[in-house]
Structures are given as structure tokens and as C-alpha cells.
Amino acid sequence: MEIVKYEGYDLDELIAQAQKEYGKEVKIISYEVLDDNMLFWKRKKYALFVQVPSPEENFLELLAKEEKSEEFDHFLERIEDMIDKKIEPIKEALHKGTNCTSEELPPHIAPAVPVKIDFDEEFKEFTGDALELIKLLLKKDVDPKVAKIIVKESCGFDIDANKFDLNTSFFKEALMNAIEKKFKFKGPLKIQKGSFKIISFVGPTGVGKTTNLFKIASELVINQKLQIAVVSIDTFKVGAIQQARSFSNILNIPFYAITDSKNLKKTLQNLNGFDVVLIDTVGRSHYDYWRLGEMKEILGGGHDLMDISLVISCNYKNSEAIEIVNRYRTFFPISDIFFTKIDETYKPGILLNLPITTDIPVSFISTGQKVPEDIKVLNPERMVHYILGEKL
Numbered sequence: 001m002e003i004v005k006y007e008g009y010d011l012d013e014l015i016a017q018a019q020k021e022y023g024k025e026v027k028i029i030s031y032e033v034l035d036d037n038m039l040f041w042k043r044k045k046y047a048l049f050v051q052v053p054s055p056e057e058n059f060l061e062l063l064a065k066e067e068k069s070e071e072f073d074h075f076l077e078r079i080e081d082m083i084d085k086k087i088e089p090i091k092e093a094l095h096k097g098t099n100c101t102s103e104e105l106p107p108h109i110a111p112a113v114p115v116k117i118d119f120d121e122e123f124k125e126f127t128g129d130a131l132e133l134i135k136l137l138l139k140k141d142v143d144p145k146v147a148k149i150i151v152k153e154s155c156g157f158d159i160d161a162n163k164f165d166l167n168t169s170f171f172k173e174a175l176m177n178a179i180e181k182k183f184k185f186k187g188p189l190k191i192q193k194g195s196f197k198i199i200s201f202v203g204p205t206g207v208g209k210t211t212n213l214f215k216i217a218s219e220l221v222i223n224q225k226l227q228i229a230v231v232s233i234d235t236f237k238v239g240a241i242q243q244a245r246s247f248s249n250i251l252n253i254p255f256y257a258i259t260d261s262k263n264l265k266k267t268l269q270n271l272n273g274f275d276v277v278l279i280d281t282v283g284r285s286h287y288d289y290w291r292l293g294e295m296k297e298i299l300g301g302g303h304d305l306m307d308i309s310l311v312i313s314c315n316y317k318n319s320e321a322i323e324i325v326n327r328y329r330t331f332f333p334i335s336d337i338f339f340t341k342i343d344e345t346y347k348p349g350i351l352l353n354l355p356i357t358t359d360i361p362v363s364f365i366s367t368g369q370k371v372p373e374d375i376k377v378l379n380p381e382r383m384v385h386y387i388l389g390e391k392l
């Protein structure tokens with residue numbers, strides 16, 4: 001709170017000026033009449049005293065102004081500092097790969113600030129083709145640390161240069177070698193008849209859970225001749241149930257829409273004679289902890305017979321995708337990452353970043369909207385093709 005003094009010959013004008021600068025709500029404390037003997041016509045001169053709000057109190061007013069003021073920038077900086085302090089422990093925990101409990105998590109985590117790297121310094125241990133491959137990977141949005149891990153895997157030590165270089169002149173071969181060693185692939189779905197396998201698809205809204213569940217269902221029904229049922233707990237998205245029901249009708253498989261855990265348990269017990277039950281879930285924002293908790297209750301903790309597939313779109317930013325995986329794995333034992341929308345990105349670095357960073361196996365990749373054909377089992381060769389941008 002501070003007091004500001006205005007001087008002039010017209011009191012109304014002084015009030016208008018104060019209101020213009022500090023808003024209509026500015027508090028007028030008092031005014032004084034000053035003698036102004038310098039002027040021979042002896043006009044009355046006034047001093048107006050107003051109480052003005054501090055920058056914090058003035059926040060909304062400043063926010064409403066089109067142009068940014070220095071005060072506003074300063075205020076934002078202070079808020080950013082406060083947020084940074086609050087989220088620092090969580091960021092550290094996530095980097096260490098610790099599973100944070102829901103109590104530790106704030107409502108939002110600031111997106112990771114892109115780090116500018118000094119290429120020569122960061123990759124000084126590499127030379128020749130190894131450096132060229134690293135450059136290519138970075139262009140595809142592969143994280144620098146991940147690029148280093150992958151490329152090193154196919155390097156030998158060049159004694160003359162005293163640096164690492166690729167031990168093959170083919171990028172494809174180098175990548176294949178590294179991916180085969182470093183990644184876990186779930187491979188094609190092989191389900192025994194009569195095994196009562198349950199596969200749940202979880203992940204944020206709109207990533208393609210429902211669409212891809214039915215691609216899998218088609219494969220299991222048409223090619224593997226298994227008995228399938230679909231259970232949907234996605235009751236919140238408009239039209240979600242209808243979409244799932246019509247897919248089920250086309251495939252001629254039973255479809256159940258349920259809303260709470262008791263019903264899910266009962267429904268699953270009734271479906272005991274089926275070979276596979278596919279569970280479609282509601283897309284939850286990963287920031288929405290309470291709802292994720294609720295979904296966990298419905299799905300149960302997961303068990304040997306249940307796979308929980310986390311569906312992630314390839315057009316997510318890396319930091320965002322890692323955050324999603326970390327958030328979901330605090331709630332569910334994730335069995336595999338199911339990538340979608342590879343057709344919508346030309347920088348698919350996420351395909352390498354996520355499995356390396358999270359150590360979770362990868363399963364499928366969805367290549368478009370068409371059901372059932374736009375899906376492929378992920379394997380090292382396909383991974384390399386997508387990274388190098390070749391058509392399959």
C-alpha cells in the first residue's frame with residue numbers, strides 16, 4: 001500500500017488522472033489547496049493524495065491491460081520463482097525414476113524447459129559417422145542422452161582419433177544393433193484358447209484407445225479365432241459407448257458398458273469362459289489424480305492375467321510423454337507402451353526416448369485411423385524404419 005500525490009489546478013482532472021493510472025477503485029484519501037504565489041492571477045492549486053494498491057493487489061488490473069508493464073513482468077517472475085521452488089522436489093524424484101505417491105504430486109508440473117545443448121561439448125567423445133548419426137537422431141527429436149546411449153552401443157574406440165566411432169557405415173545396421181540390445185519388444189499377441197486373458201487400454205483422452213482396441217479385437221477374432229468380449233468403462237466421453245458398441249456389433253462380439261468396480265468384478269466373473277476380455281477405459285488427463293485413483297479401483301491392481309497397455313500418441317512432446325508414463329505408472333503396473341499416430345509426426349524420437357527412459361516394453365504401433373488394418377506389431381526393424389523416416 002502506498003500514497004501517491006498529484007498536483008494541478010483542476011481537482012476533477014487530478015482524480016481522473018489517478019483513476020486512469022490505478023483504476024476506478026483507487027482510494028482518494030484527501031486533497032489540499034496550495035498557494036501558488038508565482039502566478040499573478042492567483043489560481044487555486046490542489047494537491048490530491050491517493051492510496052494505490054501494491055503490484056500484487058493490482059495484478060488483475062495489470063492482467064487486463066494489453067501492454068505488459070515492468071511491474072507485471074516482475075510480478076510474474078516472483079510467481080515463477082515460487083512455482084519452481086514448489087515443484088523442484090517432484091522434478092528431482094521424477095528424474096531419479098522414483099515413483100511419487102499421489103500425495104506428493106502438485107496439481108501441475110511445469111513442462112520441462114528445452115535445454116539448449118553445446119553439440120561439440122556434449123558429444124566430444126564421438127567422431128565420424130557416429131557424430132553424423134547423432135545429428136540425424138537429434139533432428140528426429142531423439143533426446144541427446146538417449147542418442148548417446150543408442151549410438152555408443154554400436155561404436156568402437158578409434159585409437160587414432162581417441163574417440164568413439166560407428167563400427168559399421170550403415171546407420172540402419174547401427175540402430176538395429178542398439179535397439180535389439182536396449183529395447184524390450186512384447187511381440188505379437190499369442191493367446192492360448194481358454195486362457196481368459198484380460199487386456200486393458202489406458203491413456204489420455206483422444207490418443208486412440210478405443211480405435212486400437214478394436215484393431216486388436218479384429219486380429220484376435222478374425223485371425224486367431226478366439227472368443228472375445230469387450231468391456232467399456234469409458235462412460236464420460238460423448239458417444240464413446242455408441243462407438244464401441246457399433247464396432248462390437250460389426251465383429252459380432254459381446255459388449256458391456258459398466259461404471260463401478262463391483263460391476264466390473266461381476267462382469268469379469270461372468271465372462272470367465274472367454275479367451276480374451278479387452279477393457280476400454282475413459283481417457284483421463286494424467287493431471288487428474290483423483291479420477292485415476294478411481295479408475296485404479298475399478299481396474300484393480302492388475303494381476304498375472306491382466307495386461308495394462310498404456311496408449312501414447314507419437315505426436316506428444318517427449319517431456320510430456322515421459323510425464324504421462326510416470327504419472328500412469330504410479331497408479332497401474334504398466335505392461336507395455338502402445339504407440340499411436342505415427343502417421344501424424346515426422347519427428348518420432350519418442351519411439352526411442354520413452355522405452356529407454358522408462359524401461360517399459362513396447363507392443364504395437366498404430367499407423368492411421370482405419371480399423372482393422374492400420375496397426376503393426378513393433379519390432380526392431382520397424383522401429384528403425386520409423387526413425388529413419390522410411391516407408392514400410
Ligand SMILES: Nc1nc2c(ncn2[C@@H]2O[C@H](COP(=O)(O)OP(=O)(O)O)[C@@H](O)[C@H]2O)c(=O)[nH]1
Binds near residue numbers: 205340341
Ligand atoms: N491419424 C491417426 N489417427 C488415429 C490413430 N489412432 C486413432 N486415431 C484417431 O484418433 C481419434 C481418437 O481416437 P479414440 O480411439 O476415440 O481415442 P480414445 O479417446 O483414446 O479412445 C479418432 O478420430 C481416431 O480415428 C492413428 O494411428 N493415426
Ligand SMILES: [Mg+2]
Binds near residue numbers: 209211281
Ligand atoms: Mg475411447
